[in-house]
Amino acid sequence: MSLLSRDHLVTVLAPTRVTLLRAGRGGPAPCGAGDCEGGWSAAVDALQGLLREAGTRRGGLTVVLSSHFAHFRLVPWSDAIGSPAELETFTRIGFEDIYGPIAAGWALRISPEAAGRxxxxxxxxxxxxxxxxxxxxxAGLRLESVQPHLMAAYNRLQPRLARDNFVFAVAEPGRCSVLLARAGQWLSVRSSASADSERAVAALLERECELNGIGDPAAGPAPAVYVHAPGHAAGAWPTVEGIAPQALALGGGDTWQDMARAVAS
Structure with a gap:
């Protein structure tokens, strides 16, 4: 069997729906979908059923995790941290301060940044x-990567963002996650429950900007505001702190296919 016959599957895991797609040069194509309810365990059960129905026994699997299944926080710089192990411990303590002892068993990923940031x-x-x-x-597949939707979308869309000052929001059904950067450094990251409407997302962004002093003339130039909202029309979004958001799409139109495009070419 030629290596060219290997499948590259992408799945999007969300609280109420799991979608399986087959990656290809033209983008991810639907391979199966199913509704679910009951947290990530039910979502993985649904994925197992979809893989069984697909009958694929060779290739790789990439997982896009809804932000419902991930937790984010900003890790401040500390001169006292001298090794990757100390950084992980410092970061884990921060999560435990917010979420309690349950965070002790979570797997962590920390963005690489220059010293002092x-x-x-x-x-x-x-x-x-x-x-x-x-x-x-x-299912006979290799788990190639598991990527939270926020980070996968940012990595794909980063070349289209302003370099130093921006607000980047990823809206998905029931949740909106926001990254803020100022002067080339991360200022805030937050993921919050949100109604699935342009007005609700804009209101959440207004609140985040106010909490972080975005829009205050004394804080410097106004940032660019970007919204990636799979499944939403690319029409005009309500202004945020007087700034018109730019809608960024990866194509496909369908919510789940567009989320898959964050990790599939």
């Missing part, structure tokens, strides 16, 4: 990652 950290339940690994292996 804050970092963005994401935490995902270790049990979720282990279950995804087991399901992929059971």
């Amino acid at each position: 804050p970092r963005v950290a994401v935490a995902v339940e270790q049990a979720l990652l282990e279950r995804l690994q087991a399901v992929a292996q059971g």
Whole structure:
């Protein structure tokens, strides 16, 4: 069997729906979908069923995690941190301060930044990652990556963002995640429940900007505001602090296909 016959599957895991797509040169194509309810465990159960129906026994699997299944925080710079292990411990303590002892078992990823700059950290339940690994292996697939939607979308769209000052929002059904940067450094990261409407997302962005002094003339030039909202029309969004947001899309139109495009060419 030629290596060209290997499948590259992408799945989008959300609280109420799991979608399986097959990656290709023209973008991800639908391979199956199913509704679910009951947190990430039910979502992984649904994924297992979709993989069984697809019958694929060779290739790789990439997972896009809804921000419902990930936790984010800004990690301030500290001169007292002298090693990656100390950085992880410092970051974990920060998550435990917010979420309690449950965060002790979460898997962490921390963005690489230059010395002196804050970092963005994401935490995902270790049990979720282990279950995804087991399901992929059971289907004869290699689990190639697990990427929170916010970070996957940012990585794909980063070349289209202003370099130093921006507000970047990723809106998905029931949730909106926001990254703020000022003077080339991370200022804030937050993921919040949100109604699935342009007005609700704009109101959430207004609040985030106010909390972080965005829009205050004394804080410097106004940032560019970007919204990536899979499944939403690319029409005009309500202004945020007097700034008209720019809608950024990856194509496809369908919410789940567009989320998959964050990790699939």
